[in-house]
Amino acid sequence: MPALTADWLRAHPQARTIRAAACDLNGVARGKRMPIPSAEKVLKDGTRFPMSVLNLDIWGEDIEDSPLVFETGDKDGQLFPTERGFVPMPWLDSPSALLPIWMFHEDGRPYEGDPRHALNRVAQRYKDKGLTPVVAVELEFFLIDDSSRKLQVPVSPKSGKRRQAAEILSIRALDAFDTFFTELYDACESMEIPADTAISEAGLGQFEINLVHVADPLRAADDAWLFKQLVKGLARRHGFAASFMAKPYEDYSGSGMHAHFSVLDAEGKNIFDDGGAKGTDALQHAIQGCLSALPDSALIFAPHANSYDRLVPGSHAPTSVCWAYENRTAAIRVPSGAPAARRIEHRVAGGDVNPYLALAAILGAALNGIEDGQMPPAPITGNAYDQKLDQMPGSWAEAIDRFENSPEIERIFAPTLIRNMLMTKKQEMRDMAELTPAEQVEIYLDTV
Incomplete structure (x- = not known):
């Protein structure tokens, strides 16, 4: 090398x-x-x-x-x-x-306190069983004019105007920043980041770019980590900010990092594929593993004070511990499509996560489920926000407490990393309590 x-x-x-x-x-x-x-x-x-x-x-x-x-x-x-x-x-x-x-x-x-080693530890568990996770992430982010105290969408270089509206899947919204996105894709190619489709999202100046599936979780996390640095750096060259913080605007949906994964056996066959829409028992076991670990993993998926502003009912972010087929209100979604591509979409993580820790938590929980062989409850149908279901932690303090006392987390992460994470988040929670929401946004806007 x-x-x-x-x-x-x-x-x-x-x-x-x-x-x-x-x-x-x-x-x-x-x-x-x-x-x-x-x-x-x-x-x-x-x-x-x-x-x-x-x-x-x-x-x-x-x-x-x-x-x-x-x-x-x-x-x-x-x-x-x-x-x-x-x-x-x-x-x-x-x-x-x-x-x-x-x-x-x-x-x-x-x-063991290195996040990349935390993911490698999980990847090695899969390798020891002759299994290979195939992983892709979808990264949402905001383009923001932060030149004044009031955050707003940047002026379009095309029109010279500021579009004060969210535009879901709008080609016009993408074209308004065509030069930025063209340079972004060129840069991804030079960095060997497999950027795929881009769309405009539900937030003000919010976009999403999907990265292509790769049969290496470390590579997938590297891609996500590098992509976040690239987007933020390139936006500044264009005179505005790009932010992956979970919720910069109170009145608009926040940003997530959705993770898709399947698992290949030693012969290269997807162990979730049963030839039909339901999927195999291994798929069900992996889903149950993810559900079992969800509440205790909240500190990984929502690591900051601002993260919990995103995890509220009706905000396009999952708040219930549940799964479903082709249902974006559920935390764990099984997308439709060709059986050979049967996979799990984990929808809880915010855009502000550490990609290495998030993928370690997701893949580690799924492997725990595969090892345990337990079946999940029945998939939900309809709107998860309207149903009486177990809930994700609703606050930073609750997430820290769940993480600190979790046997599920101990199966995934090394003691050193658990200790370091707890000490870090307890210190941040104490110090963030002294800041106004605007001061917190200022901290998170460029950092996460």
Whole structure:
């Protein structure tokens, strides 16, 4: 792998600087800017920075009383390039490349507080059973003019006007920002992010882009993480913001990250496909696993104070613990279509999630269900918001409590990651309580 990435540097002599970056618990890229000679050294020897860096709060501050800071002398982890290798950074003015890295202990063991290792832990469980998840995500985001205190949709470069309305599946809304979306797709191609269809959504200046299914959950999460950085960076080059925060506008629906997945066996057959619309027992077992873990996983799917403004009845975001065939009011949806493509759509996560942790929670819960072999309750029909069903946690505090005391979560995540996540979110919840809603939006708008 290092030889291949060194080849990339030689094939792209225009690259002037490198960013070597890992993903922290909040999905923020943390790392170093370096000249090309230093990047070549990273390929061979890796780089180092404190383990605590992957466990900062949303402001980028240390977690108080974390054992990663003063208790251990704020010791370093060792970081090495992931199999992704270099990717260009088309949103920057000077030709640059990002080198994704992940953290290890000095003795070579994966650092269990690294979100990418959390997903790899789940992927390895599938591999040990001869199974391969095939994963795709749909990412919703807002284009926002944040040049004043009042957030609003940007002025269209086409018309010079500001369209103060949501336009679901509107070609006009897409065409109003045609230059931005054209550059975005070109950039996705250069970064090898498999961007598929784009649509306008129900929010003010809200859009969604689907990423193509890939038979590698780590690759799918890498794509989502890189895509979020790209969209936010490119929007700023166009003079406005792009935000994946869950709910920037009180009066409009929020943004989600819907995850679709099927599972292949060793022969490449979809284990959810029974040749018909119902799906196999394995599909039912995976659904039950997802349902069992849903309330306890809320902190992963709704990790921020603003996340809970999205999870309210009637807001196009699921609030009930239920599943259904072809029903978007349910948390777990089985889409219609060809039996060979039978899959689960997990609809709970907000756009503000860490993609590695979200996919680890989803796929880990599904595998728990496959292992346990339990059947789910009957699928619902009709509007889930109007039915008496078990509910997702309605507050950050409740989600933290459920996460902290969950045997389901202990089956999916390592103790180190659970501890770090709890300490981070408890500190953030305490400090966010001192801020106004407008101040919270200011924090989340660019960060998540």
